[in-house]
Amino acid sequence: MRVVLVTYGSRGDVEPMTGLARQLQALGAEVRVCAPPDFAELLGGVGVPLTPVGWPIRALATRAVTGKAPKTLPEIAAELTAMAYEAVAAVAVGCDAVVATGSLPAVAGAQAAAEKLGIPYVFTSFSPCYLPSPHHRPVAWPGQVLPADETDNRVLWDANAEHLNTLFGETINTHRVSIGLPRTDNIRDHVHTALLFLAADPVLGPWPQPADLDVAQTGAWIRPDERPLSAGLEAYLDAGPPPVYVGFGSMPLREAEEVTQAVIEAVRGQGRRVLLGSGWADLALIDDRDDCFVVGEVNQQALFRRVAAAVHHGGAGTTTTAARAGAPQVIVPQVADQPYWASRVAELGIGTGHDGPTPTAESLSSALEIALTPETGARAAAVAATVRTDGAERAANLLLGMIGRSGSAVSAG
Structure with missing residues (x-):
């Protein structure tokens, strides 16, 4: 056939x-x-x-x-x-x-x-x-x-x-x-x-x-992804507590530099390390501090099992991958079906949706406070077991x- x-x-x-x-x-x-x-x-x-x-x-x-x-x-x-x-x-x-x-x-x-x-x-x-x-x-x-x-x-x-x-x-x-x-x-x-x-x-x-x-x-x-994480990424993950992943996948952003500054400030404000997914927005480091690392193309199925939370645009695939990994989510929806997935994550109690497509340090920090609670983590782990x-x-x-x-x-x- x-x-x-x-x-x-x-x-x-x-x-x-x-x-x-x-x-x-x-x-x-x-x-x-x-x-x-x-x-x-x-x-x-x-x-x-x-x-x-x-x-x-x-x-x-x-x-x-x-x-x-x-x-x-x-x-x-x-x-x-x-x-x-x-x-x-x-x-x-x-x-x-x-x-x-x-x-x-x-x-x-x-x-x-x-x-x-x-x-x-x-x-x-x-x-x-x-x-x-x-x-x-x-x-x-x-x-x-x-x-x-x-x-x-x-x-x-x-x-x-x-x-x-x-x-x-x-x-x-x-x-x-x-x-x-x-x-x-x-x-x-x-x-x-x-x-x-x-x-x-x-x-x-x-x-x-x-x-x-x-x-x-x-x-x-x-599609099962068997690719190993890079040596540099493995070393960063092993060097401290699980970081917060932030990436917008295939979404180009009008204000990428301002968004990058805001998300790094927000994650640091929660006392967490940062893992930036560069994606089509070309997110990049804002300084040389060792609490932030950038990845490009990566096996998210393996990576999301090792993060404290995933902040992303809310594409169907990324939402499913994070849910399957048991990673609490903050969805910052940009277009199309992404507000739908943000609402579903909030309804299921496995994270929250950000109000609007352009986060500030303050708005993202508020969302992370929800995602990083023990209750959200426990709920994310429970839902992960149900994902087909x-x-x-x-x-x-x-x-x-x-x-x-x-x-x-x-x-x-």
Whole structure:
């Protein structure tokens, strides 16, 4: 069997696909991943072939944050839809299924390729908050203001569909017509499938019932990371009590230097050592004191078991990794689903969410006071024991079972 996995987004959109890819390979499937060119090394390191899609995502994200993006949103959407379509169409001929996630225009291009080729296709979300439900409000998209006094979530999700049609409908439909496919009047629901995968842990991010959608919640797609920590990092960890990790992953920050100053002051103010994850924000040391260390790419699965707390942006993958490690969390949400994960961490009692995307020394210190209590630590340890580790295996078996039933449970359009 051959399966094509498609994603366009940051590390948090690509890493779970490597977990699914490895499980599919273990079950005898041939797998190819279509993803941004930034992740050639990541995918090559786990033996999964990469077909590059679109522009390097880090450059695109950095330009968007600095306001220097050379293209408008419609221009980006049009090109990304076409590039995803071309990449998938080139590698998916004769394959058995296409699984897609990430940026909506790219997903629409992947879905169009599967539809054109007559190949079963499955949409995946890594966060429940992206899927229409009567139990929660939609995530607001650029240019959309959700009325605060509207309490009927179905009304809000209808407005969400209309807004996505306004943002991307004409662009995606123009592409569909150009390749001989019919127009659709609901872009969002068209790229979803009769059965969706929700690759989120059912304790951390439960799918509420009763539901309007048929969702298969598999658990998070985790790729076991066996990489050792560097000698320098090991020496730093061994030189004193567990530090507080601070990193924002694939989030570029407008005020990175000010944020770095604030977080180091806050952690030091709690009497703790600091471990900075440089990430796309390029966090760096502010002085030469020996209570602060910087790491780049690192095995967070191993690292988070050895920290006093993890301060991060609240991506689904980082939240799950920290929860699985039993590390208390402070989430400083920047965009998208990150406020959702901040709220879940607070509700579960395994940490807290920061109010707003730009911490000060005072605001982060207050949040750390919650995360570093013995009660939060005990709760984090208890929840860690409940986090599923077999989500990718369950998804791979489910997908191959669908293919084995001639795709009867999988939508091709």
